[in-house]
Amino acid sequence: MLIWRFPFDPHEHQHRSVNVKQNPVVSNSATPLYQKVKEHVASLIGSGALSPGDRVPSEHELVARFQVSRMTANRALRELTAEGWVIRVPGLGSFVAPARQTATMLEIPDMVETALGRGARHRVETITSATKPASSAIALAFGMRAGISLFHGRWRHLADRLPLQVEDRWTLPHLAPDRPAPGTPEPVAPYEQMDHSLRAALPPPDIAGLLALPPQSPCLHLTRRTRLGGQVSTVAEFWMPGDQIILTGISRPKA
Known part of the structure; x- marks a missing residue:
């Protein structure tokens, strides 16, 4: 089990077709x-x-x-x-904004457990995997200058043929594996701290295509940032169909 700031427990959606072409990543011109x-x-x-x-x-x-x-x-x-x-x-x-403190509060299953819970096989499709210059927004998240070279990977997680999640991750190049296993995402780089935030949002067209969602379908957008030795080591975002996500948790009054 992974510890996240917000939990989710995707459930099967029986009415959504998944027989769609994989959309390419949107170019800078778009x-x-x-x-x-x-x-x-x-x-x-x-x-x-x-x-x-x-x-x-x-x-x-x-x-x-x-x-x-x-x-x-x-x-x-x-x-x-x-x-x-x-x-x-x-x-x-x-x-x-000033520097924020975040707290780990709740527990959620990862995509492998989610697929197994459906009686399905977890699969991962690699969309992109390369080292390239970072945009201003990504560089800001790392505390670096725009254009810095970072490893960028995007993967689609599926339960058999049903899309569960699109993962988009930037990693410091020296922490990215040299030879990722075919068809699988790189493991999370070593870290000492992991922060998360969650919001509801409409996905960009390329993400909606990868998730086989019709237009204007809301998603949960989870962002994750890890730190190692005081330096941000990875910045990732996860898009999940909003109709499959349930937020749950247990809380108790403070002593």
Whole structure:
């Protein structure tokens, strides 16, 4: 069993077809506008141009700079807030967040156990596996400059033919295995601390395709960051169909 901040227990969805083609990873030319706005703000934080407590560009300023809708600017700031980089204060604006502390609270099964629980075989399909330059947002998560070379892998987890999860992970190159086993994701790099956050979100088109989801189907988006020796070692995100996830847990009053 893996320890996560939020639990989930996927259940079979009988009405969703999974006989679809595997979509390619979206290219840079197809980057959504909100992602470009998000990476601009992320680069300001990552470069040190903005420090904890500093005000970040407002929705109005981002709309004027990028010629996008207010909804697009709002989504960029909302996602940075959900990921813990920005704090939004009603009536005052958005500010660079201070360092946060996270706590491990609940327990969830991993994808292998989920598949076995369905009486199915767990399978993993490799979508991409290569070392390449990181975007501003990814570099920010590692506390590094944009363009730093990192190992990037994306995998699809299935129970027989049913997609359960898309895993997208960035790893420091020296911690990534030289020869990954065919058809399996790289094991998690060594770590001393693991942080998680969870939110509901609509998946990008390529993720929706890999999960065999119809348009506008919500997912649970789980992000994970590990640290080793004070340095971020991996940054990963996991997309799971929202209609298969149940959050559960046990709590007791403090003594």
